[in-house]
Amino acid sequence: MSGVQEAAASVLQVDGASVELGGRLVLHDADLRVSAGEQVGLIGPNGAGKTTLLRSLLGLLPIRDGVIAIGGRTPAEARGSIGYVPQRHEFVWDYPVDVRTAAMTGRTHRIGWLRRPGADDRAAVDEALQRVDLTDLQRRPIGELSGGQRQRVLVARALALKPSLLLLDEPFTGLDVPTQEILTRLFRELTSEGTAILMTTHDLPAAADTCSRLCLLNETVVADGPPDELRDPAVWLRAFGVARSEQLLHSLGVSR
Numbered sequence: 001m002s003g004v005q006e007a008a009a010s011v012l013q014v015d016g017a018s019v020e021l022g023g024r025l026v027l028h029d030a031d032l033r034v035s036a037g038e039q040v041g042l043i044g045p046n047g048a049g050k051t052t053l054l055r056s057l058l059g060l061l062p063i064r065d066g067v068i069a070i071g072g073r074t075p076a077e078a079r080g081s082i083g084y085v086p087q088r089h090e091f092v093w094d095y096p097v098d099v100r101t102a103a104m105t106g107r108t109h110r111i112g113w114l115r116r117p118g119a120d121d122r123a124a125v126d127e128a129l130q131r132v133d134l135t136d137l138q139r140r141p142i143g144e145l146s147g148g149q150r151q152r153v154l155v156a157r158a159l160a161l162k163p164s165l166l167l168l169d170e171p172f173t174g175l176d177v178p179t180q181e182i183l184t185r186l187f188r189e190l191t192s193e194g195t196a197i198l199m200t201t202h203d204l205p206a207a208a209d210t211c212s213r214l215c216l217l218n219e220t221v222v223a224d225g226p227p228d229e230l231r232d233p234a235v236w237l238r239a240f241g242v243a244r245s246e247q248l249l250h251s252l253g254v255s256r
């Protein structure tokens with residue numbers, strides 16, 4: 001494939017990206033591609049740089065070296081086509097708004113700060129709420145929601161943008177199994193419609209189950225491939241920076 005064809009096929013292209021935080025290089029030489037219709041799991045130990053990479057893709061953190069292209073645009077230019085689901089604790093849940101208003105804030109970038117939502121915005125929010133099964137709760141203050149309902153608000157807020165790229169930061173953490181299943185099914189529907197999904201998670205069996213490809217990150221990309229091709233325990237031990245871990249290998253269903 002030529003470089004131009006490859007750029008067209010990849011919704012997200014990261015080439016040699018490095019990010020410095022507090023004078024320290026926390027991510028270096030990272031390469032990653034995510035195509036339309038792919039769900040890629042970004043896996044790595046605490047402090048590996050997963051959230052840092054997501055924040056760079058959103059244009060919230062500058063890269064020191066390398067290139068990030070989203071549909072051929074820079075992160076800042078592409079911001080209106082990227083849906084972002086942050087970790088639940090990062091959202092301000094005591095803000096006095098209802099579910100529908102919170103979902104509408106996903107479109108703020110597109111609407112502009114001083115304009116009122118139009119018919120397109122209302123229709124996009126209706127659809128997003130319906131997809132996460134929150135239509136009946138749309139007038140409920142967000143401070144009164146359970147953890148699983150809050151997670152679905154964050155997903156609706158991201159979907160309200162009708163994004164071509166969806167970034168999910170640990171979307172399954174703390175959720176019961178039925179809520180995990182609702183979201184897993186929804187993410188599968190979205191990829192079948194052509195959305196590209198990049199998701200961080202510490203749930204390795206779920207990632208191997210739901211993702212078409214896994215990217216193992218530890219300050220740089222240690223390995224990248226379909227779950228079936230990442231069966232070598234040494235790769236996982238290297239990605240997690242440990243000499244041995246029975247628990248890690250057990251959770252992956254691989255053993256030495």
Ligand SMILES: Nc1ncnc2c1ncn2[C@@H]1O[C@H](COP(=O)(O)OP(=O)(O)OP(=O)(O)O)[C@@H](O)[C@H]1O
Pocket residue numbers: 021022026044045046047048049050051052053
């Ligand atoms: N504002 C900051 N200033 C300096 N260093 C930072 C800052 N934010 C994060 N870091 C460091 O950058 C590294 C990567 O952090 P990051 O949050 O991206 O990791 P992560 O892979 O998402 O971890 P976790 O799985 O624990 O969420 C860590 O060593 C962290 O201490």
